[in-house]
Amino acid sequence: MDYIIKARELGEALLKTPELQKLKEAEAEIRKDPQASKAFDEYQQKESSLIAAQMLSKVPPEKESLALIDLKMRLINRYQSIRNFFNVQQDFERLMASVNLIITTTIFGTPNLDQLPFPQELKDMAQKLLHNLGGGQEGPTMQIPEGFKLPEGLDLNKFIK
Numbered sequence: 591m592d593y594i595i596k597a598r599e600l601g602e603a604l605l606k607t608p609e610l611q612k613l614k615e616a617e618a619e620i621r622k623d624p625q626a627s628k629a630f631d632e633y634q635q636k637e638s639s640l641i642a643a644q645m646l647s648k649v650p651p652e653k654e655s656l657a658l659i660d661l662k663m664r665l666i667n668r669y670q671s672i673r674n675f676f677n678v679q680q681d682f683e684r685l686m687a688s689v690n691l692i693i694t695t696t697i698f699g700t701p702n703l704d705q706l707p708f709p710q711e712l713k714d715m716a717q718k719l720l721h722n723l724g725g726g727q728e729g730p731t732m733q734i735p736e737g738f739k740l741p742e743g744l745d746l747n748k749f750i751k
Contacts, residue, residue: 604689609682616675626669633661633672 604610621627640654666673 600689604685607682607685609678609685612678613675613682616671616678619671620669620675623669623671626665626671629665629669630672630675633658633665636661 620630636654636658640658643654662676666676
């Protein structure tokens with residue numbers, strides 16, 4: 591099971607990324623303020639409950655989803671440390687989206703440019719990215735599911751040479 595070893599190595603490498611280090615520092619900053627820490631714990635508990643409900647029913651309860659968004663916005667507005675955490679978390683999520691994109695293109699091949707459901711400018715950037723990921727070699731094309739969208743906030747420019 592060489593892939594399990596490689597997955598563990600990837601996890602260990604991700605532990606050393608600046609994005610994860612900043613995320614840990616941002617959470618430590620929250621923990622310095624007892625009120626912010628308690629509010630953040632409440633948010634995380636509600637988020638975990640919502641994720642569990644989604645996994646079981648496959649349909650997110652709308653009322654709970656909206657309540658979680660409302661709570662997040664109130665925490666962001668009230669606590670600078672929590673606002674900072676969510677900003678830093680977006681950077682880490684972009685990193686993870688990039689890692690997932692690389693894994694997916696390695697497994698399924700690079701998508702054909704015509705399969706990408708994006709404006710031409712974004713398709714051009716994506717093509718450069720995929721060309722760089724493939725080491726300049728053409729790979730098999732991947733079938734893009736209808737309605738596929740890149741993760742929010744993913745900046746492909748930083749991967750284009």
